[in-house]
Amino acid sequence: MTVNFDNxxxxxxxxxxxxxxxxxxxxxxxGNAGRGGHDLARRTSDAVYSARETAASFFGASPENTVxxxxxxxxxxxxxxxxxSEGGHMIISSIEHNSVxxxxxxxxxxxxxxxxxxxxxxxxxxxxxNFRSLIRSDTKAVVCTAAGNVTGQIMPxxxxxxxxxxxxxxxxxxxxxxxxxxxxxxxxGFNILCTAGHKGxxxxxxxGLLISDGLFPIKPIIQGGTGSSSSLLxxxxxxxxxxxxxxxxxxxxxxxxxxxxxVSRKGIDNIREHEESLCRxxxxxxxxxxxxxxxxxxxxxxxxxxxxxxxxxxxxxxxxMLAQQGFCLRAGYHCAALAHASLGTKHGTVRFSPSVFSRxxxxxxxxxxxGSIQENKADL
Amino acid sequence: xxxxxxxxxxxxxxxxxYTYAKKAEGLLRQRSKAVKIVRRExxxxxxxxYDIVVSGNCQAARAILDRxxxxxxxxxxxx
Numbered sequence: 001m002t003v004n005f006d007n008x009x010x011x012x013x014x015x016x017x018x019x020x021x022x023x024x025x026x027x028x029x030x031g032n033a034g035r036g037g038h039d040l041a042r043r044t045s046d047a048v049y050s051a052r053e054t055a056a057s058f059f060g061a062s063p064e065n066t067v068x069x070x071x072x073x074x075x076x077x078x079x080x081x082x083x084x085s086e087g088g089h090m091i092i093s094s095i096e097h098n099s100v101x102x103x104x105x106x107x108x109x110x111x112x113x114x115x116x117x118x119x120x121x122x123x124x125x126x127x128x129x130n131f132r133s134l135i136r137s138d139t140k141a142v143v144c145t146a147a148g149n150v151t152g153q154i155m156p157x158x159x160x161x162x163x164x165x166x167x168x169x170x171x172x173x174x175x176x177x178x179x180x181x182x183x184x185x186x187x188x189g190f191n192i193l194c195t196a197g198h199k200g201x202x203x204x205x206x207x208g209l210l211i212s213d214g215l216f217p218i219k220p221i222i223q224g225g226t227g228s229s230s231s232l233l234x235x236x237x238x239x240x241x242x243x244x245x246x247x248x249x250x251x252x253x254x255x256x257x258x259x260x261x262x263v264s265r266k267g268i269d270n271i272r273e274h275e276e277s278l279c280r281x282x283x284x285x286x287x288x289x290x291x292x293x294x295x296x297x298x299x300x301x302x303x304x305x306x307x308x309x310x311x312x313x314x315x316x317x318x319x320x321m322l323a324q325q326g327f328c329l330r331a332g333y334h335c336a337a338l339a340h341a342s343l344g345t346k347h348g349t350v351r352f353s354p355s356v357f358s359r360x361x362x363x364x365x366x367x368x369x370x371g372s373i374q375e376n377k378a379d380l
Numbered sequence: 381x382x383x384x385x386x387x388x389x390x391x392x393x394x395x396x397x398y399t400y401a402k403k404a405e406g407l408l409r410q411r412s413k414a415v416k417i418v419r420r421e422x423x424x425x426x427x428x429x430y431d432i433v434v435s436g437n438c439q440a441a442r443a444i445l446d447r448x449x450x451x452x453x454x455x456x457x458x459x
Contacts, residue, residue, distance in 0.1 A: 034398040037419025049402040231427030241397045
C-alpha cells in the first residue's frame, strides 16, 4: 500500500469532487474559453469565469485580477519578471524556493536588476528587521514565501507587507505551501500572491494562480492569442488575459474550482489542525528515536511540514528505504538551495508533509519503520 | 410616451475581453438590468471580441459599469 507523505510536492489523493470536476470538464467543456461565440466556447468560457470568481472570492480579490497559471513557478516567473522588467533592486528571503531564487538570480546575472537576500531568522522580529535593513531608494520589489517548503517556517508576511506599503514597494508572496492551510487574502497587504493549484488547494497538476491587487502593472513575459482584439499585434494590457496567452487548462481550472470549494467546506483551520496534529505525533515519535534531527525551532511557527534526518542513513537513502515499504517522502534539497544553505543541511533532509487525507495510523507505522531503520533492524 | 421609449432602448457595449463581459453581465444583472453577451459580429479595428447588449436604461447601465471601473466602448445605441 502506498502512503503519500509528500503532499508538499503535490497533494494526493484528490477529493472525489476534484476528480469528478476534471472528468466532467473533459467530457462536457470541449470549447476553447474566450474564443468564439458558439455553444461549446460559451459554455467553456462561462465555466472558466465561474472558476475565476471562486478563486477570486477565496483570496479576497476581483475576478479580473485573478490569473490562471500552469503552476506556482509559472506564476512567480510572471510576477518577478513582469514587475522587474525595467530593472531596479529586489529583495528575496534566504529560504526561497528555486522558483523565486532562479528567476531572481537570472535577472541579476544578466545585469538587469540588483538583488539582496534577507536572512529568515526563526525570530520573526529579526526577520522583519533583516528585510527592512536592505531597503534602498531603488527597491522595487520584495519577494518572500509565506511558508518555506523545507521546514514549513511561516514568515512574517503581514509585517513585511506593511513596510512595503509604507515604501511603495511591490510585495510578491509565494503561497505554494501556505494556501489551503493559512487564510491568505489580499487583506494581508501583499500586492501579488502566487500559488500552486495542486498542493493545498487540491486541484490537479498543471494549475496555479497569480492574484493581484491591481496596483502594480505586470508586464507580460509571454505574448500570444488571448481571444479578443486579434487583429492587434500588441498584447492586451488588461488582466487577466494579458497574462493568459494561449489555451487555458480547462480541466485543471475546473478541478481547481472544486478543490477550493472543498477546502472552503472543510475549513482551512480544520485542515491545518488535522495536519499539524499529525506533525506533532510525528515529531514526538521522532524524538523518541535516538540519533534523529528535527528542523523546527520553538521560536517559529510552521505550516504542517517537518524536515528531519536520521543519523544512520543519508536523506536519500532514508527516503529510498521508506519508499520500499510504500511510504512516499521526498529527500534532498527540495528545489530550495537557499533554504538548505541557511539550515546548514549539507546533504539535504527528508521531508514529511501530510494532507487532509493522511491518517494517524500511517504516521505511527512510519515511525516504527524509521525506528527500525535507525536500529538497522529493518529487513531491507 | 418618453418613458415608454426609454424602456425600449438598448445599447451595445464592446468589452475588452470575455472576462470583463462576464463581470459586466454580473454587475448589471445584480441591478436587474437585462443584458446578454454576444460575440461581436462585425470585427472592429482591433478585431474580434465580445459585446454586451443592454436593454432598457442604457445611461443607468453605463453608470453601473463606470462606478465599478469596468472598461467598455459604446458601439451603438438603438431606439
